[in-house]
Amino acid sequence: MHSRGLLLASWAAFAIAAPSSTTTFGHFKSSDIIERDVAIIGGGAAGTYASISLKDKGKSVIVIEKKSRIGGHTETYIDPATGTPIDMGVVIFHNLTVVRDYFARFDIPLITAGSDSGSSSDSVSANYDFRTGKEVNITSPKQADTAAAYEKYTQFLSKYPRLNDGMFLPSPVPEDLVLPFGTFAEKYGIKAAVRTMYAYNPGLGDILTVPMIENQRVWGQSLVQQLSGGFLTTAHHNNSEIYSKAQSELFSAHSLLLSSQILHSSRRDDGVSLVVQTPRGKKLIRAKKLLITIPPRLDFLAPFDLSKDERSIFAKLIDAGYYTSILRNTGLPDNLSIANARPDTPYNLAALPGVYSLSSTPVPGLKLAYYGTPRSPLTFSLSDAKVKSDIIAAVKKLQRTNAEEFEQTEPEFVAYSSHAPFYLQARPEDTKKGFYGEMYGLQGGRSTWWTGASWRGQDSSDIWRYTEEEVLPGLVKGL
Ligand SMILES: Cc1cc2nc3c(=O)[nH]c(=O)nc-3n(C[C@H](O)[C@H](O)[C@H](O)COP(=O)(O)OP(=O)(O)OC[C@H]3O[C@@H](n4cnc5c(N)ncnc54)[C@H](O)[C@@H]3O)c2cc1C
8 A cells, every 4th residue: 555655755756847827727836737648537446447458558647536545345354463355345356358457467366256265165154034133044946947047137138239338228228128127037037046146236226126227237148157157356365456556556657646536627628627636735637538437426526517418417316325344243153154134025135224244254253244225316325323233233133033053242343334325327217218328428528438337337347348348449539
């Protein structure tokens, strides 16, 4: 991790030969003006990938990240006692050329997830109802039925090949694509796949009422293919390593501003100007193109001089809350992972808001807890205090109801992270009216390009492919 000192040192070397300038935003000394081909807002999966790819294409970039590190939802907790990493955000990737090339560029080895000794062989999974604390016996569908369900699902998706590249929907939008996913699963005979889809795509909201097309953003053809071939993960079990290395490289190239926020902007067809608040004061960025990768919520985009069209499109997005944490003293056996399940709901799905699961980690005594909410127009519909107290209450309920199996201890958080707003998505009625065509129609307007989870899906591999194949070719034209 880079220190603030290095950040400041890199600024000293920044004094490029731009003339001082008086703009509508005020007067800037030449040492406070940064001129680049592309300014990138957000240094998560999308922004970091785009910055490295553009750099490799010979373009100059500047990434503006509000936090003190890049990586976004990729977060790795390092246990202070043992140095063991625990990925509490992104864990798995698709076995795709874009993924393998990206990790190889940073000399980070990949393995098939679950294939090495880092994965515990004596781990046990169980289902409990976190409201009652009682164990729930779930009969899993037969493997052949699940395989047949995925086959039918893939056949359905193959009717819409451009869906594998993004939310490129036919016009008019077929009714099947906006059916609630539960209705779609019954209609197309894919009920045997629902529980795995739910388990691999948390943070989406209630999977049974979410429009089919929104679950499909993650559960596209590429993800289905990984089920047979195996997912990739990093051999070091530290998915933040790629971001640490990218961060060093971007610093060395004077291409990264951490702990920084846009204050004002002017976006024109011939380029953009951005005023950025950095730890070293205000800077003026002049760039030929702008790439915005943050969730396009109106409140987040307030400094970006939005047009009426942009405002009316992004106002329609809703989202869900998704939270991760690491707990000690849960009183649960180290090798036990517990999913929240109900005996009385379709597919035994847990009610939201609620804890999805308490999973074992490579560090004895530590458990990962995942928590989610339904979709809502209210971003941050729950406070962190409420999420934390629900998690603790669930663990205590499990302990009390199963006093002979689980120890009666006081759980404590060693790490906690809110990923809200998560899984921005359109309502089905807006999707039917052509929402995604309108949203993608914004690409390139006023020198501004867009990428990230809200454009492609909550999946790093798909975001990298979408950014490389669908966004950057247009963006680099004319640079
Ligand atoms: C718990 C969890 C587990 C996941 N597991 C997986 C997995 O195993 N595999 C997988 O492929 N995907 C996984 N995902 C999804 C994946 O993390 C996301 O799809 C991906 O990170 C989205 O990338 P992004 O660049 O759009 O957003 P982010 O990664 O969130 O990056 C956005 C960045 O923008 C910054 N930012 C926000 N606002 C501003 C602002 N105003 N100015 C400047 N910077 C700003 C943020 O700090 C952040 O760094 C998981 C997500 C979560 C939360």
